[in-house]
Amino acid sequence: MEQILPHLDSVFSIDCVLFGFDGKELKILLIERNEEPFKDWWALPGNIVGPDESLDQSASRILYELTGLRGIYMEQYYAFGDPGRHPQGRVITLAYYALIRLGGDKELRPISTYAKRANWLPITDLPKLAFDHQKIYDKGLEKIKRRIKHQPIAFELLPEKFTLTQLQHVYELVLGKKLDKRNFRKKIVSFGVLKELDEKQKGVSYRAATLYRFDKRKYAKLFGKEISF
């Protein structure tokens, strides 16, 4: 986060790439800056780490201030600290990615003063970003691409109950490629971390799909044994 620059030798901040999935597209939350430098540019949300916060707490706080939500899944992935990355001084920033399902619609809340507004923008069509935020975003996407192959993070982007087609859709968007339906189902079911529900999808004008849920218990029992996509 870049807006406050106290007169210290260096500032330590956290920036978040918050990925959201609305059932159709993969988006990230960007804020439009209201202050120099990069006034009117889009930027990743971020902030300075408080003196008594842990790094994870700080990232949680930032996400809470943006969305009003607690308990968002997130993980730190890289520190950026080139001396020239901030025009006004030394700012070392630790990047987090975070994953959230969109659609509740009341996730966005009034945001702090350094931003005019925040917006969900599809990753297929991002504007130019302030600072080195393009680099930070790129690395974040790369990270979740890798991560989704081995860890059950796709479920963070979906509602609690979801169809296999929706799940496949998430994988396809993150990995950036089409997957074969039958092979996908075979594989994802074989991991044994999905619970098939008795329920069906509702409100669709075609055959309703079976709903599934991610079964944390079963996953815990795998005990580190890795999923491999």
Added chain:
Amino acid sequence: MEQILPHLDSVFSIDCVLFGFDGKELKILLIERNEEPFKDWWALPGNIVGPDESLDQSASRILYELTGLRGIYMEQYYAFGDPGRHPQGRVITLAYYALIRLGGDKELRPISTYAKRANWLPITDLPKLAFDHQKIYDKGLEKIKRRIKHQPIAFELLPEKFTLTQLQHVYELVLGKKLDKRNFRKKIVSFGVLKELDEKQKGVSYRAATLYRFDKRKYAKLFGKEISF
């Protein structure tokens, strides 16, 4: 790195887990602290990031000061910043792992004042470490375990010319398990990144093994296609 505490709100440092392989064991370089806190304890080498250094430059410098060597392979892997991790104030540290081959014997050089001495200690028998350095080390080992499966980092621990048995040994030590000789050879050769030399091992009192070299060109041609162990 923990020894200097200027009166700032927070200090940003880098700590390094430098892994070395001497042909037999996997070791890490630890320093014995000469200052409070944790005087006389073993700790990971580290230092504060200078105002005009990038993060990687800072890590390189730390490694150079310790070993007199430049160009050591290294990579940042995690930031540790719990408010309580340093007894005397807020220190956020970014951890790097680094890999080096031992055996040249002149790698260690006089070190800075906060340490009495530096020593290579086998990872199978580490002492208690200062601060949260055990946690930092654990995560570093975990990281290279993961990384060695997909990236050609094993070669950083070996001399330029090595035998397949030595290479297998590195994999076994890092992964912490025995591998089948024939299957290992089949697989590692199938990646197509090794160049078989005309040379043989010397000075052994048994059948001399063929020497190999990591072929960077061939690896570059794979163009991101991942090795998978």
Added chain:
DNA sequence: TTACTTAGTGTAAAAAATACACACTATATT
């Protein structure tokens, strides 16, 4: 009732992973 749209399913072929044991070769020893 028909048209439309997505759900859901199986199999054969190819590729990759695994398990497994012995003869070869260079040196050191007597």
Added chain:
DNA sequence: AATATAGTGTGTATTTTTTACACTAAGTAA
């Protein structure tokens, strides 16, 4: 010169995993 020693180097059969591929079933809308 013969022998002991210690690590090198190799092949195959079996199992498992991955891939490619297309049609019927079910529900809704007209």
